[in-house]
Amino acid sequence: MKITSVELKNFRNYSGSKIEFSDGLNFIVGANAQGKTNLLESIYLTSVGKSPKHVKDKQIIKFNETAGKIDLNFLTNSGSKNIKIYLDKLNKKSIKVNNLNVLKLTELVGTLSVVYFSPxxxxxxxxxxxxxxxxxxxxxxxxxxxxxxxxxxxxxxxxxxxxxxxxxxxxxxxxxxxxxxxxxxxxxxxxxxxxxxxxxxxxxxxxxxxxxxxxxxxxxxxxxxxxxxxxxxxxxxxxxxxxxxxxxxxxxxxxxxxxxxxxxxxxxxxxxxxxxxxxxxxxxxxxxxxxxxxxxxxxxxxYPVLLLDDVLSELDNSRQNKLIEFVNKFQTLITCTQIPNINLPYNTIKIENGSVKTC
Ligand SMILES: Nc1ncnc2c1ncn2[C@@H]1O[C@H](COP(=O)(O)OP(=O)(O)OP(=O)(O)O)[C@@H](O)[C@H]1O
Ligand SMILES: [Mg+2]
Missing domain, CATH: 1.20.1050.90 (RecF/RecN/SMC, N-terminal domain)
Incomplete structure (x- = not known):
């Protein structure tokens, strides 16, 4: 599976941003507290229907806003698909897969397959x-x-x-x-x-x-x-x-x-x-x-999409290189504060204060 884009509206520190991904390695890079983990959290949410942080849906809407949205496009062996999650301070969140309402989380699970790793x-x-x-x-x-x-x-x-x-x-x-x-x-x-x-x-x-x-x-x-x-x-x-x-x-x-x-x-x-x-x-x-x-x-x-949050800073150079070589065969989104020295092609997404900075 490959995520092609995700659009975030009033999600965590994102007011309104569209982030596009490429095949293979995608480095999501930025200083601390800019929204890198938040971006992976939004993707995990479209896969499992819940945040990996065990928080209430209300807490992931941007501060002082009443509603938010995640709109994610991805490719599978059976074609392109879309998942939308509408977050609302007063009501339960609603979910659409290919613009059709999903009434239970059990129906959502398995649509977009991701594997998530964080410290x-x-x-x-x-x-x-x-x-x-x-x-x-x-x-x-x-x-x-x-x-x-x-x-x-x-x-x-x-x-x-x-x-x-x-x-x-x-x-x-x-x-x-x-x-x-x-x-x-x-x-x-x-x-x-x-x-x-x-x-x-x-x-x-x-x-x-x-x-x-x-x-x-x-x-x-x-x-x-x-x-x-x-x-x-x-x-x-x-x-x-x-x-x-x-x-x-x-x-x-x-x-x-x-x-x-x-x-x-x-x-x-x-x-x-x-x-x-x-x-x-x-x-x-x-x-x-x-x-x-x-x-x-x-x-x-x-392959599912691999989401790696903050994994590189914790590994020595040899383990970093072995990991990068291993994950290169599927789509991987890796957050980091600095891109390591590697000899493989990759895409860079710079995040600053809840927005994508064009490089
Ligand atoms: N509901 C919310 N509304 C607005 N901002 C929020 C909300 N929840 C969290 N934030 C802010 O989002 C910011 C970025 O968080 P995030 O965890 O994504 O940073 P990061 O780029 O992963 O940083 P680090 O490199 O330290 O891991 C935090 O400063 C936090 O205050
Ligand atoms: Mg983080």
């Missing part, structure tokens, strides 16, 4: 399991709509089950009702776990290759926390639910299932979360995102 992505390694599950869920949803529907279904059954576990009903009545909810939960849980296991295997295959190119001596491993047994996933989960029934009734929430699972990263067989250096963790997070580009390409038949 914040270190949370993938360092922070809580929820961040890693979000990574899995957003990644798989980009190429598998059924997965997204199963997630929503699972979430609904889980909430109902937790409400029941917390309710003031008698234990006998709760157990009776759980006999209805638990099999439904297990059925959807199995589909989610299977898909995640399959995805992690593919990601791992790409990541070990890319990681060894970038780091030479380090061996990266990625594992999903659910481990298959001789039993089917359904039987195994049912056993776990049987064992934990009293504990669940006591605590009032569901203890088993993909909403509790995690992704484990290790370097040379040691847990990366606990022992890897900051630089090693950053490299893993970056490698995971580069691997995701390859996995999605194999799934949908074309």
């Amino acid at each position: 914040d992505e270190l949370k993938l390694i360092k922070e809580v399991p929820e961040d890693r599950r979000t990574f899995l869920d957003i990644s798989i949803s980009q190429f598998d709509k059924n997965y997204l529907y199963n997630l929503l279904k699972y979430d609904k059954i889980l909430r109902q089950r937790n409400t029941l576990l917390k309710s003031a009903d008698s234990i006998v009545s709760k157990k009776e009702q759980l006999n209805l909810f638990t099999p439904q939960l297990i059925e959807t849980a199995e589909k989610i776990i299977l898909k995640r296991l399959e995805f992690v295997e593919k990601l791992k295959a790409e990541a070990t290759k890319i990681h060894s190119i970038i780091t030479e001596n380090e061996m990266l491993n990625i594992e999903y926390s659910y481990k298959k047994t001789d039993l089917s996933i359904k039987e195994d989960l049912q056993n776990q639910f049987n064992k934990n029934l009293d504990k669940e009734l006591e605590l009032g929430f569901t203890l088993i299932g993909p909403h509790r699972d995690d992704l484990e990263f290790s370097i040379n067989n040691t847990d990366a979360k606990l022992y890897a250096s900051q630089g090693q963790q950053r490299t893993i997070a970056l490698v995971v995102k580069l691997s995701l580009m390859e996995v999605i390409k194999k799934e949908i038949g074309e």
